[in-house]
Amino acid sequence: MTITAAADGSALGNPGPAGWAWYVNDDCWRAGGWPHGTNNQGELMAVLDLFRCTAHLPEEELHILCDSQYVINSVTKWMPGWKRKGWRKADGKPVLNVEILREIDQALIGRRYRFEWVRGHAGHDLNEAADDRARAAATAYQQGIAVRSGPGFVRGDGSSAAAAAAKAPVVQESVPTGTSNQPDLFSEPDLFSELDADPFAAPAGREAAPEAIVEALERELLSPDTRADIGRTGVLLHPEFTEIGSSGRLWTRDSMMMSLEENPGGAVDLEMIGAERISAEAVLLTYRSKGRAGSSLRSSLWVLDGKRWRLRFHQGTPEA
Known part of the structure; x- marks a missing residue:
């Protein structure tokens, strides 16, 4: 049975x-x-x-x-x-x-x-x-x-x-x-959560612009060291994150995190095109990424999840 x-x-x-x-x-x-x-x-x-x-x-x-x-x-x-x-x-x-x-x-x-x-x-x-x-x-x-x-x-x-x-x-x-x-097992953050102070939080007495915060986070996410750290990518990616990759594949948060941990890839340069404040809790980034595989045009939607900016959606399209 x-x-x-x-x-x-x-x-x-x-x-x-x-x-x-x-x-x-x-x-x-x-x-x-x-x-x-x-x-x-x-x-x-x-x-x-x-x-x-x-x-x-x-x-x-x-x-x-x-x-x-x-x-x-x-x-x-x-x-x-x-x-x-x-x-x-x-x-x-x-x-x-x-x-x-x-x-x-x-x-x-x-x-x-x-x-x-x-x-x-x-x-x-x-x-x-x-x-x-x-x-x-x-x-x-x-x-x-x-x-x-x-x-x-x-x-x-x-x-x-x-x-x-x-x-x-x-x-x-x-x-x-x-x-x-x-219970002790519930006193620590889980694999996809981090309760420490956000390294990109604004200094006391000064509020950083959301556009600057999410651009810094996007650049961090492109770092091979970050991409290989499943704990940190779990902090940066929204629980409902999805991506339409340059190959046309639809990625979920879990599948993306595990793929990045196994193959974080090489260094990528970012050429910012625009950072638009869509609402009080959403910023849209558009940029060109350049790496060994060539260049792609990309867009990332970051949303405010509680007090933390997290990547909700990403899409990439290879340049001809």
Whole structure:
């Protein structure tokens, strides 16, 4: 028998009130969340909780539908290498979300499973159901109301496996008296988030022009060192980023980030054509890029996401 379930996460603000959920059917699903977390943490927690809630069925294969390539690649491709390196990435930096990844690594022992990527928000019934419940959990934490946790996975004796999963250990960090405890794995930024001060923020007492900020960020994104750093590209690219490449290919955020990490390319010169303030929260750049492969005309739409400028759309056309 194969158990097919969708797993999804949601964060309002990323980071912000966060939720997660897995869904088999209307009688078999579970959701949860935290007052402060990230989308990737929600995605990972949904997978972890699904393994925990089905631990009483080790002989059954889990078919996990997931719209996060980060989660799929973390579990199926990157995790063995991270473990060999002491849970560090190829560049020596610590792996983010390491506590929850360690828990997933333990939960996989003796299990049969396979992941399938599905496009999010594309009408897939199970994915939409998991997304709805994860978002509802995040919204509940935002509004300070009770979360609908769902029935969980029912055991053969009629009891819910959710109760067993809830007893699984969670790493806690020490916090000063009078503050609330938050799991350590949710206190650090995830792979695609960065909470440090923005290096392109205006100095105190002086506000930099948005056009100048996004031009500097565009130039940074063209640097091979930046393109090879999946953590930094995750900060620069908007969660809903898309690109129509010079070859005509449509790129998503995850596919672009992984491609750049594997092949960041060489140095590129930028010849600015224009920087137009479309609205208070959007700037359109047009420029000519020149590299070993030739020159292209490019346009980039940067939008203000909270307090950070992020690239929402890009298109390139080779020059004749």
